[in-house]
Amino acid sequence: MKLHIKNGRVVDPASAKDGVGDLFISDGKISSESGKADRVIDAKGLVVAPGLIDVCARLREPGFEYKARLESEMEAAVAGGVTSLACPPDTDPPLDEPGLVDMLRRRAKALERARVYPMGALTVKLKGERLTEMAELAQAGCVAFSQANIPLADTQVLWRALQYASTFGLATWLRAEDPWLARGGVAHDGEIATRLGLPGIPAFAETVALGGMLELVRATRARLHVCRLSTAGAVEMMRAAKKEGLPVTCDVSVHHLHLCDMDLGYFDANCRLEPPLRGQRDRDALARALADGTIDVVCSDHTPVDDDAKHLPFAEAEPGATALELLLPLTLKWAEAQKLPLAKALARVTCDAARVLGVKGGTLASGVPADIVVFDPGAAQRITPQALRSQGRNTPFIGHELAGRVRYTIVEGKVVHEA
Amino acid sequence: MQRNPQLNDKGALTHLLSIEGLPREILLQILDTAESFAGVTEREVKKVPLLRGKSVFNLFFEASTRTRTTFEIAAKRLSADVINLNIALSSQTKGESLLDTVANLSAMQADIFVVRHAASGAPFLIARHVKPHEHVVNAGDGRHAHPTQGLLDLFTIRHYKKDFTRLTVAVVGDVLHSRVARSLIHGLTTLGVPEVRVIAPQTLLPAGVEALGVKVFHDMRRGLRDCDVVVMLRLQSERMKGALLPSEQEYFKHYGLNLDKLALAKPDAIVMHPGPMNRGVEIDSSVADGPHSVILPQVTFGIAVRMAVMSIVAGN
Numbered sequence: 001m002k003l004h005i006k007n008g009r010v011v012d013p014a015s016a017k018d019g020v021g022d023l024f025i026s027d028g029k030i031s032s033e034s035g036k037a038d039r040v041i042d043a044k045g046l047v048v049a050p051g052l053i054d055v056c057a058r059l060r061e062p063g064f065e066y067k068a069r070l071e072s073e074m075e076a077a078v079a080g081g082v083t084s085l086a087c088p089p090d091t092d093p094p095l096d097e098p099g100l101v102d103m104l105r106r107r108a109k110a111l112e113r114a115r116v117y118p119m120g121a122l123t124v125k126l127k128g129e130r131l132t133e134m135a136e137l138a139q140a141g142c143v144a145f146s147q148a149n150i151p152l153a154d155t156q157v158l159w160r161a162l163q164y165a166s167t168f169g170l171a172t173w174l175r176a177e178d179p180w181l182a183r184g185g186v187a188h189d190g191e192i193a194t195r196l197g198l199p200g201i202p203a204f205a206e207t208v209a210l211g212g213m214l215e216l217v218r219a220t221r222a223r224l225h226v227c228r229l230s231t232a233g234a235v236e237m238m239r240a241a242k243k244e245g246l247p248v249t250c251d252v253s254v255h256h257l258h259l260c261d262m263d264l265g266y267f268d269a270n271c272r273l274e275p276p277l278r279g280q281r282d283r284d285a286l287a288r289a290l291a292d293g294t295i296d297v298v299c300s301d302h303t304p305v306d307d308d309a310k311h312l313p314f315a316e317a318e319p320g321a322t323a324l325e326l327l328l329p330l331t332l333k334w335a336e337a338q339k340l341p342l343a344k345a346l347a348r349v350t351c352d353a354a355r356v357l358g359v360k361g362g363t364l365a366s367g368v369p370a371d372i373v374v375f376d377p378g379a380a381q382r383i384t385p386q387a388l389r390s391q392g393r394n395t396p397f398i399g400h401e402l403a404g405r406v407r408y409t410i411v412e413g414k415v416v417h418e419a
Numbered sequence: 420m421q422r423n424p425q426l427n428d429k430g431a432l433t434h435l436l437s438i439e440g441l442p443r444e445i446l447l448q449i450l451d452t453a454e455s456f457a458g459v460t461e462r463e464v465k466k467v468p469l470l471r472g473k474s475v476f477n478l479f480f481e482a483s484t485r486t487r488t489t490f491e492i493a494a495k496r497l498s499a500d501v502i503n504l505n506i507a508l509s510s511q512t513k514g515e516s517l518l519d520t521v522a523n524l525s526a527m528q529a530d531i532f533v534v535r536h537a538a539s540g541a542p543f544l545i546a547r548h549v550k551p552h553e554h555v556v557n558a559g560d561g562r563h564a565h566p567t568q569g570l571l572d573l574f575t576i577r578h579y580k581k582d583f584t585r586l587t588v589a590v591v592g593d594v595l596h597s598r599v600a601r602s603l604i605h606g607l608t609t610l611g612v613p614e615v616r617v618i619a620p621q622t623l624l625p626a627g628v629e630a631l632g633v634k635v636f637h638d639m640r641r642g643l644r645d646c647d648v649v650v651m652l653r654l655q656s657e658r659m660k661g662a663l664l665p666s667e668q669e670y671f672k673h674y675g676l677n678l679d680k681l682a683l684a685k686p687d688a689i690v691m692h693p694g695p696m697n698r699g700v701e702i703d704s705s706v707a708d709g710p711h712s713v714i715l716p717q718v719t720f721g722i723a724v725r726m727a728v729m730s731i732v733a734g735n
Binding site: 189190193195196197198200202266267311312314315 | 518536538541560601
């Protein structure tokens with residue numbers, strides 16, 4: 001099967017290339033040779049880029065099939081131009097055994113949609129007490145190890161987990177949140193939470209935890225990825241840590257890039273997220289840090305939640321929002337606000353994401369598997385629950401009009417989505 | 420930004436969810452209407468037919484005696500049929516969701532839901548899902564708001580002090596957990612009180628409380644100086660279990676109101692408390708039962724204020 005994408009604006013963030021041209025795909029790989037194609041896609045006026053790599057998307061299997069199924073979420077991924085995604089281990093049971101990981105990968109592969117990179121649980125049942133068989137899990141396909149949103153309170157376990165993962169060259173992915181300072185909180189501790197009478201999570205719940213983690217990295221030299229930064233303070237700490245040469249990277253979610261605690265409005269449960277939406281200053285610091293590279297990657301933090309779990313008073317509502325299909329338009333919106341060239345912006349969801357995950361892909365180099373997205377950067381779409389493929393229909397962006405419509409998604413040379 | 424969910428498209432009050440965001444005119448309309456009802460409660464026949472044929476559902480997801488009772492009396496004096504549901508003991512424990520409970524009661528032809536819930540924002544959720552002719556009155560949600568309590572506090576202050584624009588009001592105690600304090604502060608600032616003070620240890624004040632338009636005092640003696648109105652908040656004994664306060668004794672010593680501290684306020688100062696009181700914790704009996712106390716009149720005024728609120732929302 002040969003594919004010819006012609007006359008598109010070809011953007012390859014890895015090589016900073018951006019120009020009108022043709023792309024040829026042969027045997028599932030990007031090819032430098034032209035020649036007669038089985039199918040020609042006219043990409044005039046469209047952007048041709050590496051498929052998006054989402055470093056955090058929950059598929060909800062196994063265990064939460066009533067919130068989402070692999071079928072629906074893999075469809076949502078390719079509809080959003082996402083050709084690879086990493087899923088955190090907070091399933092039920094958690095991904096702490098090779099058998100579970102193997103099963104998930106097989107199920108995902110059989111659907112022939114996006115590539116799935118599971119993250120293994122760092123501790124058994126994510127309880128923060130005993131280490132999992134990380135080497136075994138890595139062999140089963142886990143790309144890194146994480147606690148998802150479940151805190152690892154015991155610093156002895158944290159220290160040993162970092163050391164052990166590092167022994168096998170594996171990265172640890174953690175969110176920085178002190179469980180005691182965050183206890184009982186549901187919103188950023190500030191004026192808005194005070195007005196709404198919501199128990200707060202102070203910004204220093206993040207920086208206190210991050211300080212401890214960075215100190216452990218300094219001692220162990222273990223590779224750490226800090227997930228979902230939410231505060232300006234944490235951004236400054238990551239900037240200093242990188243300058244010092246610590247082996248650390250970090251990401252931010254699309255929600256924290258665009259929203260702040262003011263968006264809670266009158267208790268909008270769609271804004272109930274983990275970590276909580278912070279202040280305006282925090283949001284602006286995150287957006288700038290992603291532009292200057294202090295934050296390596298932006299992710300969807302896709303979390304499908306069923307309506308019943310959202311139609312509750314704010315504090316009782318389940319945290320999370322659907323976002324796989326919004327990753328591209330919200331990245332474009334951020335790029336426009338920061339006045340960034342397209343190649344540089346897309347790097348944060350392609351080659352940079354591949355780098356922090358330690359996987360191949362995210363480029364249009366000749367010979368690599370042809371994972372590609374073709375999108376119309378100018379076409380706007382209104383976000384409605386009905387238009388979403390994901391089984392999760394709850395997002396704070398309902399009703400927003402966002403530019404950037406995916407026309408074709410190609411995985412390993414095969415068109416898996418077109419619209 | 421969404422439209423204020425308490426107001427209809429004509430800007431009239433259709434639900435009472437929070438004092439915050441209500442225009443001054445609506446607050447005054449409620450206080451004036453309550454004034455006209457205050458006479459009714461002193462008549463021999465204490466009823467007016469304003470809500471005849473209407474059903475008021477008292478939906479209390481959290482225990483309450485005083486608030487539920489005064490709402491019930493208020494509704495009955497407006498000639499409404501009152502149905503009391505103590506949900507804490509019924510369907511919610513069987514796993515029925517909040518919105519299912521409301522939908523079922525709505526099917527029984529409700530006109531007004533009076534809602535108390537432990538979660539901040541619960542009445543907003545209900546108001547978003549009720550039918551257009553149904554009205555929601557917040558009777559206390561989490562730490563967020565207790566608007567009818569705030570309004571009866573405003574009514575009491577106006578009754579004794581007449582003019583809001585010359586007053587210094589101090590709110591003393593557990594502001595962090597208090598929906599009463601939040602509602603009253605919004606009401607006072609909306610009606611033009613020039614100085615609203617909060618007096619509490621740092622552990623009982625929420626983040627950024629100054630943004631509500633208040634002056635913060637940690638020293639009660641300094642904070643009470645020249646006050647016209649002193650509002651004491653209830654301190655729940657469970658606050659002693661965590662890291663917020665060491666003991667009731669130490670709290671009373673520094674933040675309890677006794678005659679000695681009250682002497683620092685203006686000679687004609689009034690003392691208020693939303694109840695139920697913890698004597699010897701936040702207030703000394705000599706003050707609670709003394710000449711400055713207007714704590715029992717507050718309860719009486721609460722009936723007229725709740726009559727006013729229900730008659731106004733039902734008419735819009």
